[in-house]
Amino acid sequence: xxxxxxxxxxxxxxxxxxxxxxxxxxxxxxxxxxxxxxxxxxxxxxxxxxxxxxxxxxxxxxxxxxxxxxxxxxxxxxxxxxxxxxxxxxxxxxxxxxxxxxxxxxxxxxxxxxxxxxxxxxxxxx
Amino acid sequence: xxxxxxxxxxxxxxxxxxxxxxxxxxxxxxxxxxxxxxxxxxxxxxxxxxxxxxxxxxxxxxxxxxxxxxxxxxxxxxxxxxxxxxxxxxxxxxxxxxxxxxxxxxxxxxxxxxxxxxxxxxxxxxxxxxxxxxxxxxxxxxxxxxxxxxxxxxxxxxxxxxxxxxxxxxxxxxxxxxxxxxxxxxxxxxxxxxxxxxxxxxxxxxxxxxxxxxxxxxxxxxxxxxxxxxxxxxxxxxxxxxxxxxxxxxxxxxxxxxxxxxxxxxxxxxxxxxxxxxxxxxxxxxxxxxxxxxxxxxxxxxxxxxxxxxxxxxxxxxxxxxxxxxxxxxxxxxxxxxxxxxxxxxxxxxxxxxxxxxxxxxxxxxxxxxxxxxxxxxxxxxxxxxxxxxxxxxxxxxxxxxxxxxxxxxxxxxxxxxxxxxxxxxxxxxxxxxxxxxxxxxxxxxxxxxxxxxxxxxxxxxxx
Numbered sequence: 001x002x003x004x005x006x007x008x009x010x011x012x013x014x015x016x017x018x019x020x021x022x023x024x025x026x027x028x029x030x031x032x033x034x035x036x037x038x039x040x041x042x043x044x045x046x047x048x049x050x051x052x053x054x055x056x057x058x059x060x061x062x063x064x065x066x067x068x069x070x071x072x073x074x075x076x077x078x079x080x081x082x083x084x085x086x087x088x089x090x091x092x093x094x095x096x097x098x099x100x101x102x103x104x105x106x107x108x109x110x111x112x113x114x115x116x117x118x119x120x121x122x123x124x125x126x
Numbered sequence: 127x128x129x130x131x132x133x134x135x136x137x138x139x140x141x142x143x144x145x146x147x148x149x150x151x152x153x154x155x156x157x158x159x160x161x162x163x164x165x166x167x168x169x170x171x172x173x174x175x176x177x178x179x180x181x182x183x184x185x186x187x188x189x190x191x192x193x194x195x196x197x198x199x200x201x202x203x204x205x206x207x208x209x210x211x212x213x214x215x216x217x218x219x220x221x222x223x224x225x226x227x228x229x230x231x232x233x234x235x236x237x238x239x240x241x242x243x244x245x246x247x248x249x250x251x252x253x254x255x256x257x258x259x260x261x262x263x264x265x266x267x268x269x270x271x272x273x274x275x276x277x278x279x280x281x282x283x284x285x286x287x288x289x290x291x292x293x294x295x296x297x298x299x300x301x302x303x304x305x306x307x308x309x310x311x312x313x314x315x316x317x318x319x320x321x322x323x324x325x326x327x328x329x330x331x332x333x334x335x336x337x338x339x340x341x342x343x344x345x346x347x348x349x350x351x352x353x354x355x356x357x358x359x360x361x362x363x364x365x366x367x368x369x370x371x372x373x374x375x376x377x378x379x380x381x382x383x384x385x386x387x388x389x390x391x392x393x394x395x396x397x398x399x400x401x402x403x404x405x406x407x408x409x410x411x412x413x414x415x416x417x418x419x420x421x422x423x424x425x426x427x428x429x430x431x432x433x434x435x436x437x438x439x440x441x442x443x444x445x446x447x448x449x450x451x452x453x454x455x456x457x458x459x460x461x462x463x464x465x466x467x468x469x470x471x472x473x474x475x476x477x478x479x480x481x482x483x484x485x486x487x488x489x490x491x492x493x494x495x496x497x498x499x500x501x502x503x504x505x506x507x508x509x510x511x512x513x514x515x516x517x518x519x520x521x522x523x524x525x526x527x528x529x530x531x532x533x534x535x536x537x538x539x540x541x542x543x544x545x546x547x548x549x550x551x552x553x554x555x556x557x558x559x560x561x562x563x564x565x566x567x568x569x570x571x572x573x574x575x576x577x578x579x580x581x582x583x584x585x586x587x588x589x590x
Contacts, residue, residue, distance in 0.1 A: 109353055113365075
């Protein structure tokens with residue numbers, strides 16, 4: 001079975017590019033464009049990896065991170081925070097360094113091959 | 127003969143309200159004088175003569191002239207000079223008719239001098255004081271030598287300290303003190319309100335500057351996001367994940383990516399500058415091995431060459447120790463210097479980056495190019511923001527001129543120094559010296575900077 005990845009990103013162009021790229025490399029990837037939709041998708045499906053942008057409408061990336069971690073199903077789901085805003089990147093780094101809340105952070109803009117490396121290091125190749 | 131600056135300065139626009147004030151004071155003093163004279167005569171302290179009223183009329187005439195000159199902005203200098211001269215002469219005459227050296231009116235000179243001091247400048251005040259003094263002295267000498275007949279002071283005229291004399295005398299004192307007080311009070315109030323207005327303005331400006339900085343941070347973020355999209359899609363296409371492409375198309379994708387990277391770099395520079403201006407740059411130190419770091423920087427500027435034929439050489443002194451430094455910041459500085467060298471060196475040129483120890487506790491990194499060079503009279507300006515040597519509209523070189531000012535800021539933040547030597551048409555060498563052990567364990571999380579025009583970020587110890 002294909003590994004399932006949820007891309008949470010409000011910029012539809014970026015979300016689409018990430019989704020298409022991951023699909024091309026054999027993952028099953030979906031995109032959610034705001035915090036609320038992301039949590040709805042999370043309720044209905046088990047994901048192998050979450051890629052979460054920090055600045056999102058309705059619910060931000062840090063909130064999503066907390067909710068996923070508080071859900072018994074999400075205690076160990078790998079989660080990557082992404083941000084282009086300097087102070088959010090700092091906070092995301094903090095989240096990732098304390099290990100449990102986020103597994104990694106990526107400073108935008110990053111290359112898609114960089115993204116693929118990060119994904120493969122967390123959940124292995126598709 | 128050219129007039130001294132303190133006189134010509136009075137013709138400036140900002141002196142107009144003050145000159146207007148001096149004219150109203152002139153009217154007021156003249157009328158007060160007439161009333162005092164009348165009162166003195168009624169109370170028997172002054173003889174019944176028309177002289178005081180003639181003096182008042184002359185003064186009113188010169189004040190009126192000055193007022194007209196101010197209104198019509200014509201002949202202001204001569205009119206004002208005549209008015210001041212007339213004032214001094216009238217006062218001296220008043221002192222003379224009330225007893226010369228024995229006159230109780232000597233203090234009226236003080237009104238004139240106080241008014242002049244508050245409304246004009248030091249030079250004019252000295253001139254007027256000298257004028258009053260010499261007229262008084264002239265009058266005294268004239269009386270003493272018999273040129274002018276002696277006059278009797280009011281006390282002699284009244285015969286004794288009568289009630290009438292006392293009232294007249296106290297009125298004069300009240301007039302002199304009153305006028306001066308009202309005047310000083312007005313002037314101080316005027317200054318206070320100006321000071322307040324200035325303080326408000328300063329607060330407003332500071333707020334505006336803060337808002338600008340925040341706006342910059344937001345805007346640069348918004349500018350970065352679309353680039354992320356452009357780069358992502360380009361990458362998807364050039365990996366042919368959206369279907370096969372021919373060579374031309376792949377090349378076009380590569381060029382799109384290069385342009386987007388250049389744009390991103392510029393935005394990052396602006397972001398860095400605005401964060402540095404807001405005092406929000408953080409400093410993180412860790413050990414760095416330059417033998418590993420420099421080749422990495424060199425390889426990451428290859429894209430900037432965009433096919434330009436340049437040789438880039440790296441040489442590292444084997445004695446070079448590991449240093450403690452903020453690697454991100456050092457990286458940024460070197461990228462900027464190398465990028466600059468690559469940009470200003472023509473095809474076939476040579477760029478060299480070398481690192482070597484200097485003395486016991488510092489190292490030096492130099493970036494040398496065989497480029498166009500910097501003219502000697504421009505060298506001191508190159509670290510200014512937005513400065514490029516050729517400021518003309520048809521500049522040969524692109525860019526906004528932020529790079530070197532950022533280099534200075536970051537280097538200072540790392541307790542380092544930037545120097546440059548250059549020769550037109552033969553090349554430029556930028557040298558950066560850095561301490562080996564970083565900030566020596568000093569904890570500097572945030573540095574605030576305000577200094578202009580060379581706004582280096584200098585933690586712990588302020589330079590320049």
